[in-house]
Amino acid sequence: MLKKVVGFSLVLIFGLNFLMAQAALLKSPALNYNDTTAYPGLGSNGITQIKAQGDSLLWLGTGAGLSWVEKEHFSDSIYSYFPGFAPMPKGGISAIETGNEQVWIAAVFDSTTDQGKLQTGGGLSFSEDGGHTWTKVKQPIDEVDDEYDIWNSDTIDFLPVTTPVQNTTWDIAINGDSVYIVSWAAGLRFTTDKGTSWKRIPLPADDQDSLIIGQDDVDFQINPRNNYNHMGFSVLAYGDTLWVGTAKGINRGIIDGGTINWVHFSAERTAGIAGDFVVSLERQVVNGKNIIWAVTLPGPTSGESQGISYTEDAGRTWHTTLEDKRGYDIATRDNQVYVATQTGLFKLSEDRQNWSEYSRIADNESGGEILTDRMYALLTDQDFLWVGTADGLARLNLADSQWQIYHESVPTNYPGQPEVYAYPNPFYPRYSNVRNDQGHVRIKFHLDQSATVWLEVYDFAMQQVYKSDKSRLTPGERFLVWDGLRNSGETVANGTYFCKLNIKDNSGSRSHWTKLIIMK
Numbered sequence: 353m354l355k356k357v358v359g360f361s362l363v364l365i366f367g368l369n370f371l372m373a374q375a376a377l378l379k380s381p382a383l384n385y386n387d388t389t390a391y392p393g394l395g396s397n398g399i400t401q402i403k404a405q406g407d408s409l410l411w412l413g414t415g416a417g418l419s420w421v422e423k424e425h426f427s428d429s430i431y432s433y434f435p436g437f438a439p440m441p442k443g444g445i446s447a448i449e450t451g452n453e454q455v456w457i458a459a460v461f462d463s464t465t466d467q468g469k470l471q472t473g474g475g476l477s478f479s480e481d482g483g484h485t486w487t488k489v490k491q492p493i494d495e496v497d498d499e500y501d502i503w504n505s506d507t508i509d510f511l512p513v514t515t516p517v518q519n520t521t522w523d524i525a526i527n528g529d530s531v532y533i534v535s536w537a538a539g540l541r542f543t544t545d546k547g548t549s550w551k552r553i554p555l556p557a558d559d560q561d562s563l564i565i566g567q568d569d570v571d572f573q574i575n576p577r578n579n580y581n582h583m584g585f586s587v588l589a590y591g592d593t594l595w596v597g598t599a600k601g602i603n604r605g606i607i608d609g610g611t612i613n614w615v616h617f618s619a620e621r622t623a624g625i626a627g628d629f630v631v632s633l634e635r636q637v638v639n640g641k642n643i644i645w646a647v648t649l650p651g652p653t654s655g656e657s658q659g660i661s662y663t664e665d666a667g668r669t670w671h672t673t674l675e676d677k678r679g680y681d682i683a684t685r686d687n688q689v690y691v692a693t694q695t696g697l698f699k700l701s702e703d704r705q706n707w708s709e710y711s712r713i714a715d716n717e718s719g720g721e722i723l724t725d726r727m728y729a730l731l732t733d734q735d736f737l738w739v740g741t742a743d744g745l746a747r748l749n750l751a752d753s754q755w756q757i758y759h760e761s762v763p764t765n766y767p768g769q770p771e772v773y774a775y776p777n778p779f780y781p782r783y784s785n786v787r788n789d790q791g792h793v794r795i796k797f798h799l800d801q802s803a804t805v806w807l808e809v810y811d812f813a814m815q816q817v818y819k820s821d822k823s824r825l826t827p828g829e830r831f832l833v834w835d836g837l838r839n840s841g842e843t844v845a846n847g848t849y850f851c852k853l854n855i856k857d858n859s860g861s862r863s864h865w866t867k868l869i870i871m872k
Contacts, residue, residue, distance in 0.1 A: 421745075471518060508554050618651075626656065
């Protein structure tokens with residue numbers, strides 16, 4: 353019985369507490385919305401998963417649950433399921449996959465145990481009708497006596513995983529009638545009956561370069577306590593091929609009837625792979641050739657690094673690029689490759705020699721801007737690049753290089769809402785909306801007509817510490833941004849500050865005040 357997975361400290365794919373914090377001042381569910389299952393807007397501004405379904409629908413995984421977008425209308429058609437909607441798995445969305453008119457999702461939450469708070473598998477759900485109805489699937493676990501599985505008449509020893517605690521699903525792949533999942537403690541599994549039953553798939557041991565399941569003798573237990581390669585984090589499935597990223601490298605499997613021919617690549621034993629902790633895999637097809645990309649982080653072996661590793665020849669040779677960047681996700685489109693990292697969004701040149709960084713993600717029309725370096729999720733779809741960040745959703749039109757931004761916050765033109773407010777509040781310059789090593793706070797307001805606006809900030813003694821340049825903004829929900837610095841460049845001290853928003857339009861001039869607490 354698995355009660356605790358011991359070993360080196362893994363940096364999990366995202367921190368639920370961090371993402372929940374990004375949802376500061378989210379819009380409350382509209383009580384008069386005519387669907388009891390969902391409400392308009394994002395569940396959270398922290399978006400860690402993006403998947404397309406068909407030509408019209410986009411699924412978003414957030415730290416507060418599942419959201420979706422009608423792509424044609426973008427910011428006017430974003431909705432989220434209520435957290436208490438019964439068919440949804442519990443927690444933040446950790447994985448999404450679409451295929452065969454299905455969408456599958458998995459979730460993770462923190463549970464309190466005698467060892468403290470531990471991440472826990474919140475189960476899975478799937479829909480076959482575009483999200484109108486859902487079927488919930490319990491987090492796959494074993495019975496105490498589920499110690500063996502049969503593969504092509506061979507008996508293989510497994511450690512039963514009898515709890516959802518530390519049994520968290522991080523990726524899903526759909527291939528034909530098979531749905532594959534990878535989980536930290538429970539490894540690689542698949543179902544062909546929509547989650548009614550799951551079959552465990554053995555992977556090579558840490559020190560093995562290859563293993564043919566159903567043919568070779570498997571003289572060891574499939575056990576994440578003993579083999580980091582049995583901790584799953586990413587999976588790809590197409591044709592007869594499986595790619596699985598673990599805490600001990602990358603595995604390529606060729607399925608042939610009742611056998612799987614595994615080849616195991618690890619940083620310790622394979623040149624060209626940066627690190628063994630593989631949190632994301634992406635398949636790029638160029639002129640009929642498969643290129644496999646992997647986000648690789650340092651694993652259990654000393655001397656490993658992080659970067660983006662790839663192979664153009666099914667794993668015979670590997671290369672690493674974008675070295676020392678902490679990646680989260682990869683997206684490709686024809687010859688183009690994009691990588692979401694902890695420090696920004698990068699694009700690879702077509703000759704694969706140089707990376708360029710998108711230094712600023714901003715909507716020139718609305719004034720919206722992504723105020724974070726943390727890019728979590730990517731998707732290329734038709735002529736657009738979609739980006740999930742710690743500060744909302746961005747869409748880049750690849751034809752004209754124009755950005756559109758969606759960021760959830762309380763509207764200022766609703767009855768009972770303030771006309772102007774600052775968020776996050778309190779503002780932590782070292783931690784709030786950090787971009788280029790500097791935090792940012794938004795001053796939110798609504799314009800009925802085009803106007804010239806500027807911001808002034810005063811300390812508790814009513815001494816001015818900051819005054820912005822004047823900006824001309826169009827009507828709608830708008831905001832100005834302050835980085836917590838004086839005009840002279842120094843960070844202001846802890847304390848209470850008063851923000852004065854000045855507006856000048858065709859109807860005259862007016863000012864609005866709001867209070868801001870700054871804490872370092």
